[in-house]
Amino acid sequence: MxxxxxxxxxxxxxxxxxxxxxxxxxxxxxxxxxxxxxxxxxxxxxxxxxxxxxxxxxxxxxxxxxxxxxxxxxxxxxxxxxxxxxxxxxxxxxxxxxxxxxxxxxxxxxxxxxxxxxxxxxxxxxxxxxxxxxxxxxxxxxxxxxxxxxxxxxxGPGNGNREALTLEEVADKLQKLYRLPPMPALALRILRLTANTDATARELAELIEFDPSLTAQVMRYARSALFNYPGQINSVQEAVTRVLGFDRVAHIALGIASVRAFEVPRQGMLGMDNFWRHSLYCAFLCQSIAPRCGGEKGLAYLCGLLHNFGLLLVGHLFPAEFDELNELREINPETSMQSLEQQVFGQGDGQEILAVGHGAIGGILHRLWQLPDPVIKAAGIHQQPGYHGEHENYVLMVQLSNALLKERGIGDEFNLDDVPALLEGLGLQPNVLDELTAEMDRVAPDLDALASSLSS
Structure with a gap:
């Protein structure tokens, strides 16, 4: 024998x-x-x-x-x-x-x-x-x-063992190996305007109105049942002054304009349709959590809206591998995104730098685009549980929002989070979960409609 x-x-x-x-x-x-x-x-x-x-x-x-x-x-x-x-x-x-x-x-x-x-x-x-x-x-x-x-x-098919790289090495190699997309000109102008403390609603409205598509999307947002504004809204300036406020208009416009830097398919769990749905829900929840834990609502909204941009960068730079990642995400719902990304991108030829996860490279992109530090940190760290450090509140807001969204099948992760630890880190009581869920239920149809319009 x-x-x-x-x-x-x-x-x-x-x-x-x-x-x-x-x-x-x-x-x-x-x-x-x-x-x-x-x-x-x-x-x-x-x-x-x-x-x-x-x-x-x-x-x-x-x-x-x-x-x-x-x-x-x-x-x-x-x-x-x-x-x-x-x-x-x-x-x-x-x-x-x-x-x-x-x-x-x-x-x-x-x-x-x-x-x-x-x-x-x-x-x-x-x-x-x-x-x-x-x-x-x-x-x-x-x-x-x-x-x-x-x-x-x-x-699914494996690609062998992965190399571990530091974030500094990833940032350096990303910029040397690949032509990272610059921030679109309109997004850059919006970002510069928001940094000017003397900027007016009229200036922001005029900037947005240069772009008919962006104008239509901002107007649709302002007229949605998210805000229940009883009167007519006939211009972007009225949307800013009467309904949305300067920061909210600036942030949603910045997000819409920035996405134009990427070519990513609409379909699949990681496609543009689901990206916008995830981002808008996460932004809404972060904005709702912020005043409960001493955060700034506008900044929290921006953290939630932009935290997953690294996924778009992956799709933009590596369309074939992104399709593979999209397929793996479908058939491995229990597996963490970071493990799937290691599976797809830990294969040498420079691509192993992406095995650190889309969060880390999203943070690098945001730093390159000179976005606010909490936005950079929230994007870069949102895949890492147990974070303690700079801008921790904003990271935890994004993580808690994503944890709540997993229960609805929204997002790119479905493995469980330590929600009690996230609540404790933000100084929140468990009953806040019911409040946030009720708020999300109220606006869900409008967020879904807005996401559909943004991805089309």
Whole structure:
């Protein structure tokens, strides 16, 4: 029998059915999968992880990539990959690189991905380079008895290991490798006008009215039921002075004009339709949260509106990879965006700099565009839980808003947040959640209509 000795003894002792599939000697599991001619989707593999508490085996499909965040959610442990030398010590009866995904045979705790647990048939390494094991789903689960089951992977093709880069390196490389889009001229003029403390509503209105499309969108916003203004609004200046106020008009106009720097498809969970919906809802919630925690409403609105611009930059610079990311987002709802971005962009040729996440590169873009510091920080940090530091309130407002939006299926993240910690960080009581939800319910139809008009 060509199975590794400990695996063979374990299966015999437990009376577990399997079939051994002899094959010509190969040097790696990848080679065995290819040489077998069997469906790749039916193969499973073992990934060995370790922390101070010891080694854990994660069992998942061969064509999947383990998600460290998901493993942490299931185990509560920050586990790191085991080295090849450490693996050889544990699996001394196996050929190097041929670890059988039956941890119980080696007295290891096991976590198993739910895709594996549902499989009707699997193939896996026998522990040697000259045979495979075939097993039906029932026998496999008998062999993995006692394993913890959960969602562990990013579904879809993987791109290997990722390189970690500092934010300074990312900023430097982004500007050297790629032609980052400048802020559109109209957006730049609006930004400069808002920085002038003596600017008037008339000056802002005249600037917006240079652009008929922007004028129509601002007027539609002012006339919406979001504000319930009882009278007629016939000009942008009336929208500024009677309904919206200088800051709100300036910020929504800045957002609309800035988006024109990017070419991104409308469709998909990450497309422009959903981008605008997410951004407008987040801006509304941030604006509502701000007075409850000592923040400035206008600045909070701008943080929420612009926090996801890094996603547009990714789509603009890398349309093919953005399409792949869009597809992965659809089929991996439990996986964090940062893990998906590492999956797509950690592949060398300069693109590994994007594996830090769209938040970080959005912050870099906002810094390049000389936006206010809280806007830069909120964009750059919104993917990182547990932040403490400069402009913390604005970061937490965006994170809390996104947490509430996940419950409605709005945004690009659906994994849970620590809402009590976010409330505590902002000095808010739990009852504020009901108040914010009620406010959002009231304006949801108008936000949806506005988002649709902005993306078209």
């Amino acid at each position: 060509a199975l590794a000795a400990r695996l063979a003894r374990f299966l015999a002792r437990k009376g577990i059915d399997f079939q051994e599939l002899p094959m010509d000697q190969v040097t790696s599991l990848d080679s065995a999968v290819i040489a077998s001619g069997l469906p790749q989707a039916d193969f499973i593999q073992a990934t060995l992880l370790v922390d101070i508490g010891g080694v854990v085996m994660a069992v998942h499909k061969f064509d999947s990539t383990l998600d460290p965040d998901a493993v942490y959610q299931l185990t509560g442990r920050r586990l790191q990959p085991l080295t090849a030398r450490q693996t050889l010590r544990l699996f001394g009866d196996c050929d190097p690189g041929f670890t059988p995904p039956i941890g119980q045979a080696y007295e290891l705790p096991v976590v198993v991905d739910d895709d594996v647990a549902r499989a009707r048939r699997v193939f896996f390494s026998s522990g040697t380079g000259h045979s495979l094991v075939e097993m039906d789903g029932r026998s496999l689960m008998l062999a993995l008895a006692g394993a913890r089951e959960g969602h562990l992977v990013i579904r």
